[in-house]
Amino acid sequence: MVTGPTSRxxxxxxxxxxxxxxxxxxxEKAYWHQGGEAASENVTIADMRGCVTCPNATKAREVxxxxxxxxxxxxLDLAESNLGDxxxxxxxxxxxxxxxxxxxxxxxxxxxxxxxxxxxxxxxxRVPIKRLSLAFNNLYCSxxxxxAAGLRSANHMLHLSLRDCEVEVDGxxxxxxxxxxxxxxxxxxxxxxxxxxxxxxxxxxxxxxENHAEVTALDLRENxxxxxxxxxxAKLMAMSSSLKMVAICRNASGDAGAKSVATAIRRNKTLLxxxxxxxxxxxxxxxxxxxxxxxxxxINKFDLRLNMIDPSYMRAVNQRTAENRKx
Numbered sequence: 001m002v003t004g005p006t007s008r009x010x011x012x013x014x015x016x017x018x019x020x021x022x023x024x025x026x027x028e029k030a031y032w033h034q035g036g037e038a039a040s041e042n043v044t045i046a047d048m049r050g051c052v053t054c055p056n057a058t059k060a061r062e063v064x065x066x067x068x069x070x071x072x073x074x075x076l077d078l079a080e081s082n083l084g085d086x087x088x089x090x091x092x093x094x095x096x097x098x099x100x101x102x103x104x105x106x107x108x109x110x111x112x113x114x115x116x117x118x119x120x121x122x123x124x125x126r127v128p129i130k131r132l133s134l135a136f137n138n139l140y141c142s143x144x145x146x147x148a149a150g151l152r153s154a155n156h157m158l159h160l161s162l163r164d165c166e167v168e169v170d171g172x173x174x175x176x177x178x179x180x181x182x183x184x185x186x187x188x189x190x191x192x193x194x195x196x197x198x199x200x201x202x203x204x205x206x207x208x209x210e211n212h213a214e215v216t217a218l219d220l221r222e223n224x225x226x227x228x229x230x231x232x233x234a235k236l237m238a239m240s241s242s243l244k245m246v247a248i249c250r251n252a253s254g255d256a257g258a259k260s261v262a263t264a265i266r267r268n269k270t271l272l273x274x275x276x277x278x279x280x281x282x283x284x285x286x287x288x289x290x291x292x293x294x295x296x297x298x299i300n301k302f303d304l305r306l307n308m309i310d311p312s313y314m315r316a317v318n319q320r321t322a323e324n325r326k327x
Contacts, residue, residue, distance in 0.1 A: 005048040005062040013039035015075065022049065022077055022105055027247055027275075028161065031189045031217045035130055035158050042072040049077045049105070056087035060094050067098045074101035079133070080108045085115035092118040096125050102156070104129055108136040113143035120150030128156040135163035135191070141171035148178035157184040163219075164194040172201025179208035189217035193247070202229035206236040217245040221275070230257030230279075237264035237271065247275035249303070258285025262292035271299055278306035286313035293320040300325040 016033035024032050046066040048059055059078065066074045078091065088111055095101060106119075116139060123129065132154075139147070144167050151157065162175075172192070179187075192205070202225045209215050220233065230253040237243060253261070258281045265271060281289075286309030293302065293316065302317050 004054050005046060005051055005059065007044060007046050007062065007065065009042065009044050009072065011039065012037045012041040012043050012073065015043050015045060022079065027193075027217070027219050027245070028159075028189070028191060030245065032131060032159055034188055034216070037073065043075060044069045044072045045075040045077065047077050048081050049079045050081060051078075052080070052082040054081070056083065056090045059083070059087065060090040063091050063094045066101060067094060070098075070100045072100065073103075074098065075103040076101055077103075077105040078109065079105040083109035083111065083115075085110075085112055085118075088115040089118045092122050095122050095127060098127050102128055103131040105133050106137070107133050107161075111137040111139070111143075113139065113146055116143045116146045116150075120146055123150035124153045126153060129154060130156050131159045132157065133159075133161040133163075134165060135161045137165055139165040139167065139171070141168050141174070144171035145174040148174040148183070151175075151178050151183040152181065154184050156186065158186055158188045159191075160184065160187065160189070161191040162195070163191050167192065167195040167197060167201075169196075169198055169201045171195075172197035173204045176201075176204035176208040179205070179212065185212070187212050187215055189219075190215065191219040192223065193219045193221045195223055197223045197225070199225045199229040199232075201225075203232040206232040209236055210239055214242055215240065216242050218243065219247045220251070221247050221249045223251055226252045227254050227256035227260070229253075231260040234260035234264040237261070238267040240268065241270060243268065243270055245273040245275075246271065247273075249275050249277040249279060251279060253279040253281065253285075255282055255285035255288070257281075259288045262288040265289075265292050265296050265299060269298070273301040273303075274299060275301075275303040276307070277303045279304075281307040281309055283308075283310050283313070286310060289313070290316040293317050296320065297324055297327060 046062050233248055290313040300321050302321050
């Protein structure tokens with residue numbers, strides 16, 4: 001078990017491509033370190049991941065040291081460190097006004113709406129956070145609504161993860177409203193996996209992202225939506241000139257949702273990966289997707305596992321993605 005904080009200096013390329021200590025799932029890993037940083041950019045990493053026995057005052061002092069190194073890009077990893085709302089408040093007090101810290105991991109820290117208030121004060125203070133992960137915290141809709149207000153000032157934000165934050169429809173709609181009103185104009189990836197935003201929440205988020213011309217990755221897995229929600233995702237897919245990866249696994253998309261996606265991939269010219277594992281698709285939907293993939297020369301991964309479709313459709317899709325990978 002980690003007992004205390006550590007800090008190290010390196011180049012951006014070493015951190016982002018080789019030695020990143022953070023746990024990020026396969027989906028996020030492909031995009032999390034995308035941004036404008038040069039490979040040679042100097043980075044300081046304050047690593048307090050898993051420091052559950054370290055007092056919050058010690059963590060705050062470490063953050064203060066990070067902020068002082070204003071000539072280097074700062075990365076702050078406080079994931080799984082038993083921070084809580086009080087600890088987050090201590091850290092945010094020190095972080096306020098920083099112009100160098102750009103990456104903030106706060107995963108799995110028992111943060112609630114009260115803690116989000118402190119985070120919002122930092123975002124509104126124009127701290128240039130590019131990457132923010134609040135995954136596995138108990139934000140609920142009220143916390144996300146507060147966060148959405150702060151995101152209106154987050155002009156630097158590239159990647160946002162709210163995975164498994166107990167978000168339901170109202171929270172998703174508040175987030176969508178913020179995006180629609182110009183929040184996070186440079187957003188590249190959004191992770192809303194393992195929430196409960198249902199058809200309405202998905203529809204509002206996708207509608208809001210239609211005007212975010214740089215979004216490349218969208219994770220909506222396990223959100224209890226059905227064909228109507230999938231149709232909203234498909235509409236975004238069809239319109240987007242930037243999306244490369246979309247994940248909607250383990251939602252009840254069904255054959256109607258599969259048909260919507262099939263139509264979208266005939267129109268989209270940028271998608272590289274689509275994940276629809278365990279999406280309640282049967283033969284009718286499988287045939288639609290297989291036929292659409294015959295016209296697609298870009299998608300190199302289309303995950304249709306755990307759907308009840310004829311193996312011939314699965315083979316046709318897999319054959320086409322294999323051909324596309326060789327192009």
